Amino acid sequence: MNRKYRKTVIAGNWKMNKTPSETKEFMTQLKAILPKGRWCDIALCVPAVCIPAAVRAMRETRVGIGAENCNPNPSGAYTGEISTAMLTDAGCKYVIIGHSERRAMGETDADVNAKVTAALDAGLIPIMCCGESLEQREADITEEWITTQIKLGLAGVSEERIRKVIIAYEPIWAIGTGRTATPEQAEDVCKLIRTVVRKLYNSKSARAISILYGGSMNDKNAYELLAQPDIDGGLIGGASLVPEKFVKIIEAANQPAV
Ligand code: PEP
Numbered sequence: 287m288n289r290k291y292r293k294t295v296i297a298g299n300w301k302m303n304k305t306p307s308e309t310k311e312f313m314t315q316l317k318a319i320l321p322k323g324r325w326c327d328i329a330l331c332v333p334a335v336c337i338p339a340a341v342r343a344m345r346e347t348r349v350g351i352g353a354e355n356c357n358p359n360p361s362g363a364y365t366g367e368i369s370t371a372m373l374t375d376a377g378c379k380y381v382i383i384g385h386s387e388r389r390a391m392g393e394t395d396a397d398v399n400a401k402v403t404a405a406l407d408a409g410l411i412p413i414m415c416c417g418e419s420l421e422q423r424e425a426d427i428t429e430e431w432i433t434t435q436i437k438l439g440l441a442g443v444s445e446e447r448i449r450k451v452i453i454a455y456e457p458i459w460a461i462g463t464g465r466t467a468t469p470e471q472a473e474d475v476c477k478l479i480r481t482v483v484r485k486l487y488n489s490k491s492a493r494a495i496s497i498l499y500g501g502s503m504n505d506k507n508a509y510e511l512l513a514q515p516d517i518d519g520g521l522i523g524g525a526s527l528v529p530e531k532f533v534k535i536i537e538a539a540n541q542p543a544v
Contacts, residue, residue, distance in 0.1 A: 287518050287539070289325070291493045294512075295452055295519035296536050297329035297413060298526025299354060299382055299500070300336070309336040313343030315529040324348065326519060326539040329380045330526065331413070334368055341377030352380025352413070355388060358400035370408035381405050382521075384415045384439060386458045395438035402439060406447050413452045413521060414439050415500070416479070420459035429478055436482045445487050449494045453479055454521040460501025462523055466511070472499040473514035480516055505534035512539050 287294050304312060309332060320328075331352035332340050340351045357367035373381060383405060384398035398414065405412040416435040418428045436453070443451065455475050460467050467475075476497045484492035499511055500521030511517055519539065525531040 287512055287541075288493075288515060292496050292518055294326035294539050295329060295496050295498060296326050296532075296539055297331060297352070297380065297382075297452075297454075297498065297519065297521050298532060299385070299521055299523050300330070300332045300527060301354065301387070301523060302333060303527055304333065304336060306336050306339040309339040310343055312527075312529060313340060316349070316532065317343070317347060319529060319533050320347065320349070321533065321536055321540070323540060326536060328536060329413070331380060331382045337373070337376045337378060345377075350379035350411075351377060352382065352411075353378050354382050354385070356381050356383070356401055356405060356410075358397070358404035360404075370404045370410055374408050374410060378410060380411045380413055380452075382413045382415065382454075384435075386415065386417055386456060386461060395435060398435075398439045399441050402443060402451065406443065406450060411450055411452060413454050413498070415454045415456050415521070417456040417458050417461075417501070423457070423459065428475065432475060432478060433482050436479055437486065440483075440486060445491060448483065448487050448491045452496045452498060453483075454498040454500050455479060456500035456521060462502070464502050466502040466504075466507050467499070469510045469514050469517075472501075472511055473516055476514065476516040476518075503535065505531045505538070508535040508538035509541060513541060 328349045353373045383401045402412045418431045480492045496518040498519040498521045499517045503520040504525040
């Protein structure tokens with residue numbers, strides 16, 4: 287982390303978990319134990335039907351609510367889809383884009399790019415995910431793969447808007463597997479991402495952008511991961527479903543910044 291130049295962000299990704307009633311219950315429990323200090327931004331990205339309950343429950347708090355996906359088109363014949371305008375109107379601040387579970391359902395880098403652009407146009411903060419598979423890591427093409435994902439995902443995003451984007455590095459082999467990247471592995475790729483941003487934009491933008499690590503981050507390993515200079519927070523799946531665990535990760539972000 288480097289709090290001097292950029293925000294630390296602890297974001298939860300609930301995936302397809304919890305009903306609206308369970309959301310209300312979770313938020314009540316979270317509010318009761320939420321740390322008062324403001325050393326990081328906190329986001330909870332929840333299933334679309336849970337957004338109203340989450341926004342209502344967290345209105346007076348510092349927790350921003352987000353969605354897990356969006357459609358880049360403004361409106362129209364896209365049955366089952368949700369536009370960025372719908373998300374902002376519902377009270378969302380963030381939206382996860384390009385999660386590997388969505389990419390596995392066919393989402394391309396071009397789709398990711400269109401969604402990032404639409405999110406920025408609507409005033410949402412996109413949390414743009416990237417990450418390599420185990421095969422790609424073993425074939426030693428992680429650097430090339432991540433560089434391509436970042437370049438294509440950010441295509442056409444202006445220098446003024448790049449700071450509003452959050453990038454999450456999520457190695458696919460570490461998501462939901464309990465197999466976390468080592469702090470060194472995670473740092474190496476987050477540092478690479480910052481270098482790619484520097485080359486695409488400039489040093490100032492690279493220094494200002496928040497880059498998160500995601501992949502089995504939990505209350506036990508968060509401190510060490512967050513101690514890395516280029517890891518500015520976490521995108522957390524499983525551990526964000528339990529208020530006590532999520533709060534422990536928030537607390538782990540309260541450490542001397544590099
Ligand atoms: C995720 O879904 O973005 C994620 C990182 O999941 P988990 O923390 O469960 O590995």
